[in-house]
Amino acid sequence: DLASVVGFNMQVLGNVGGLQYTGGQTRISGCGTFTFLSSAIAAISGFLMGYELGLISGALLQLSSILALSCKQQEIVVSSLLIGALLASLTGGFLIDRFGRRIAIIIASCLLVLGSLILILSSSYGILIVGRIAIGISISLSSIATCVYIAEIAPQHRRGLLVSLNELMIVIGILFAYISNYVFTNVSHGWKYMFGLVIPIGTLQAIAMYFLPPSPRFLVMKGNDEAASKVLGRLRATSNTAEELTVIKSSLKDEHQYNFVDLFRSKDNMRARMLIGLTLVFFVQTTGQPNILFYASTVLKSVGFQSNEAASLASTGVGVVKVVSTIPATVFVDHVGSKTFLCIGSSIMAVSLVTMGLVNLNIHMNFTNICRNQFLEDSIFRGPGNMSASNESLKEQFAGMPFQGRTSLTTLRKFKTAKTEEQNSTALAGGRTSAASQRGSHIVIDTVEVPAALKWLSLASLLVYVAAFSIGLGPMTWLVLSEIFPGGIRGRAMALTSSMNWGINLLISLTFLTVTDLIGLPWVCFIYSLMSLASLAFIIVFIPETKGCSLEQISMELAKHFRGSDESADLLGKFHQKRPTRKSCVCPYSVV
Structure with missing residues (x-):
């Protein structure tokens, strides 16, 4: 999603295309303990990303x-991680093909630890x-490398399960993040604990990955x-690996077409x-998730949910629902079909969003001023612009001011003082004013409970969404996306999308x-x-149901169908004449 997080600018699924379906019913030997353990260690990247x-x-x-951040500054703090992720994508x-999937995961883990240290030691907005940019680069690089590494070490008939482990770890990571938000919301400098929790996890993953082998496919690419x-013998717990090695070599030849x-x-x-593909990705983002x-x-x-603690606790429900x-x-997609899930999901999203909009119209919450209102309230009791500023001096300065009304749950806030605008701005900026001038100030906050x-x-409509x-x-x-492109170019198509x-x-x-x-939350x-x-209409018209079809069937039928061939007019009918098990590799970008 988030629950389907992760960018891959490379020959990701193209790199494993030949392993996903061999054209026959060959099944590689089972998924041993070492293979599962290696996949689980690599999937820690999914947890860290989430x-x-x-x-x-x-x-x-x-x-x-x-930091008394404005709306725009808050947006930049959030988006700076995405800037790093875009650069890495x-x-x-190139990096994982040059240095290997395993080494790329180790580099990404080390970079995440470095970025986290920068965050907890930072004392300024810059x-x-x-x-945040360093962490963005880390999670994007690890998402690329992890997906490919797991897909390349997993046996064919267990690839979907093991790669889905990474997706599940992403949403579990999101849930733990929301729990962390709630636990540390009222702790002094709690944000430092939030950012620092991943440091030991990232360090342990880097150490563990060092002792795991490179993927067999990468070794073949390097001629070894x-x-x-x-x-392969170690992963499959067998010495008979010639057939799978032949499949790997064959798939590499296909990519040059x-x-x-x-x-x-x-x-x-x-x-x-x-x-x-590009339109589908466009709807993933523009539907607001x-x-x-x-x-x-x-x-x-x-x-x-006006207090930080209440808002953080409520947001934990978002993480639980995602998991x-x-x-x-993940479990039923092969039985129900991806198109069916897409249609159901888009329909429910539309209804829940309308419900949420109507509810918020009735709440009449002045959300359009929330950033400025937060700045106003928090600046009175916190030193803005500097993370190390002391709050106590400002509390003492404003202790004598009479307040009318409470700020627990408000729909409209009006901040008025008897002092001049210059005096107000000085106080909010953390400047020093005389005690005499402060006693004459009078703050009025009008409140209405929601x-x-x-x-x-x-909240319910949000969780349904x-x-x-x-x-x-x-x-x-x-x-x-992993199914509609032929194996030889699938990786490059996934890179672009x-x-x-x-x-x-x-x-x-x-x-x-x-x-x-500008326009309000509703x-x-x-x-x-x-x-x-709009996404629902697009899915109904343009997305084929690929349930029970091999990648080769899907690719051939799509190529004929859109050329207008009479023989392929009934795309779904042809798809279901043969129903081998889907062998595709699910490498989510964003569960987000």
């Missing part, structure tokens, strides 16, 4: 207060951005067939397939608070609902 994606939701509540393929045979430019040519109908992942606590705070929803989608029914209905994405566009998009995914994610996340500031929900309906 944790970093979900973490900012709660950390932003503290950081925005401590453009170069990650250094915070640098740390003897070493590849030994690694295409080049990148072929993606935009009419050859085998690649241009239409590429358009389908990334903003729910990154700004969950901020959104929940705006609909009535619970991803499991059945009805409990509306608050909980808003998250669940719908987690069974539909989240995981199924990347399954469809993945980079576009990171890019649109960056754009959407970088403008969410600004757009909401209308943002309505726009996302319209995009969900």
Whole structure:
């Protein structure tokens, strides 16, 4: 999704295409303990990625207060991770092909530890951005390498299960991030603990990966067939590896039939397939899920969960729903079909978003001013602009000011003082004023409590929306993309769609608070609902149901179908004349 997180600019699925289906019913020997253990260690990258994606939701509540961040600055803090991820997606393929999948995972883990250290030791907004970019590069690189490493060490009939382990770890990581947000929300400098928890995990993964073997396919790519045979024997717990080694060599030859430019040519109908892939990725982002992942606590705070603790606790439900929803989608996709899940998910998303928009219209929450309101309240009791500023001096300065009303649950806030605008700005900026001038100040905050029914209905609609994405566009998009392109060019196609995914994610996340500031949360929900309906129409018309079909069948039928062949007019009918087990590799980009 998130629950289907991860960019791969390289020959990712193309690199494993030949291993996914051999054209026959050959089954490689079973998945031994060593293979499962190696996959589990590599899948820790998924956990780290999910944790970093979900973490900012709660950390932003503290950081925005401590640094007195504007809406635009908050957007940059969130999006800086995506900037790093986009950069890595453009170069990650070269790195893992040059140095190997295992080494790339080790480098990514070390970079994540370094980025986390930068974050917890940072004392300014600029250094915070640098740390976030470093972590973005790390999670993007690890997502590329992990998906390929697991796919290349797994036996054919267990590949889907083992690669899905990475997807499951992503959503578990998101859940743990939300739990961490709640645990540390009221702890002094809690954001440092949030960012620091991954340091020992990343360190242990780097050490463990060092003792694992390179993938057999990478060794064959480097011409080391003897070493590849030994690694296969260790992974399969057998000495008879000649047949699988032959399959690997054959798949490498197939990749040279295409080049990148072929993606935009009419050859085998690649241009239409590429358009389908890019459009599907476009809908993954424009239906709004990334903003729910990154700004969950901020959104929940705006609909009535006014304290940081309440908003963080409510956002934990988002993580729980992601995990619970991803499991059945992964287990039953081969029986139900990816198109069915996509249609169900988009339909429910549209309904839940309309519900959430209508509820928020009735709440009348002045969300368009939430960033400025948070800045106003938090600046009174926190030293803005510097993470190390002391809060106590400001508390003492404002202790004598009379307050009328409470700020627990508010729908409209009006901040008024009897002092001049210059005096107000000086106080909010952390400047020093005399005690006499402070005693004459008078702050008025008008409050109206949000009805409990509306608050909980808003949360319920949000959770339904998250669940719908987690069974539909989240995981199924990347399954469809892994199936509609021929093996020889699949990796390059996935590289392009993945980079576009990171890019649109960056754009959407970088403008969410600004757009909401202009039109309000209800209308943002309505726009996302319209995009969900548009995605439903697109899926019904253009996405084929590939349930029970081999990759070769899918590719051949798509090539004929879009050329207008009479023989392939009934695409679904031809697909289901033969129903071998799907051998595709599910490598999610974003569960987000």
